[in-house]
Amino acid sequence: MDDKFDCIIVGGGIAGLSAALTLAKANMRFLLIERGEFSGAKNVSGGVLWGNDLNRLVPNYWEEEDAGFERFIKHRRLTFADHESSFSLDFKSAHYEKPPYAGLVVLRSKFDNWLAGKVEEAIAASDFPEESFIATNILVEEVIKENGKVVGIRAGEEQFFADCVIIAEGVNNLLTRQIGLQDDYVPADYMATGIKEVIRFDQKVLEDRFQLKELGGMSNEFVGASITNGIEGGGFLYTNRDSVSIGLVLSIKDMREKLKKSGKSIYDVLNDFKKHPVVAEMIEGGEIVEYSAHVVSMGDMRVMPKEIYADGVMLTGEAANLLMNSGKAIQGMDYAMHSGILAAETVVEAKKAGDFSANTMKNYRAKLENSYVLKDLKNLQGAVHLLHDKTLMNDVPNLVCDFAKQFFTIKNEPTEPTRKLLSRSINKHSSYMDLLKIGLKGAKAL
């Protein structure tokens, strides 16, 4: 056996495992190094894996009895809230029941572990069952370069070498910074903290409460100043098999500026969200089984590394800040999966060409540019910025709730014309001018 791998993958999350699965199927010899005790042990997400890239990696995964996911998305809800009410866009459809599913609610500790099992199976079925490995419980401390090209990694006293390295280390991307693709200090401007609880219910209670049938599930996002204590961000609630994942995503920069005034800590803000009358009723009677948090990028391309490849190296998933929140969905795990697949395909090409320099690695960027990942990220930047607009985040939820309170309340009095009600709500919480401005921004963004 050659003492060098075709590729070393740093990180056994979704990006790294997707790269590994693709490499194994292409009969490449690789080493995947995960610092946790198992894949998923260190990962936190909301979270929904959107789209059906998983079907590409694990064809007909849904036929398996327990395919690592909690529920598929059948019911979507976007809720605007003021301090006492909620106004929702609610979409449920039986068409979502047909696989491949449009989205999967996952718990990472279970899902990533399942996906790692698929990689082990693919290694066993490949031409090099004894020469590719997943190694856990090992922390990669350094990326080794020779003559400017990445040639391997160091973990403690051990060094491992390969023709190239795929960095899939996640958003806390120390190695990405070490090799100079991102600055040593990444400011908080476009970064958020996701904070959540997993709350368990009797499965029957959960299914009755959220009208869930079989493995159908619901995703609910929340917008409004009374959801986040006026901090830029939003809330989420996703249904698992017998629990819900509930939490907030909060801008770190905005927390730095606003928390002091309120005298609250981030975990107090989560408790306030859970106390919101509309939210409290959704989670009543459950038992908290885990509290967790993780940094997440906010989908602003300005935070991305200077480049996502260099001689002998590629960046995937959140290590490259590949995340999108356009208002339609928060997409991160699908971006991780897709970028992992594309990076691995580039390794296969590089092996064929016998060239692992930036000259071949740049094909990875080209592939990503041609995929939904960078196309959407680029095209929807306007929507990303719009989502951080104060009018949309704070005023619109108050406005629609105020209007709905009047519109949906029957008083046995002569009814005022609807436009008058609307006009009053607009002037109370915002102005025609502000709405016109975000309307124009919105039209441009979409």
Add this chain to the structure above:
Amino acid sequence: MKLLTISERLGMVNYRNQGKSQATPHIKVNTDICNSTCQHKCTTMVCPANCYTLDEMNKVHFQFEDCIECGTCMFACDQGAVKWSYPDPENGRGVNWNFG
């Protein structure tokens, strides 16, 4: 439903190497910076694991034992006081998520 305090919440976290009396810190904080030039001391509010606390003299103290490796302080501190790294699997602390 019942709302939990931060210590009740952290009590649910499955930390690694709990049996070891001395774990190696993976984050180093120069609290001299926090307690001299820093105006916001924001880590004491943004850290989800309450690793950064203020005493009655308004001084910042840091402990790594409760850290859940989220990364928030690495981005939040714009004063250069936080030196962040991952915990060593053998000798460090850090988490093992049961759900994630």
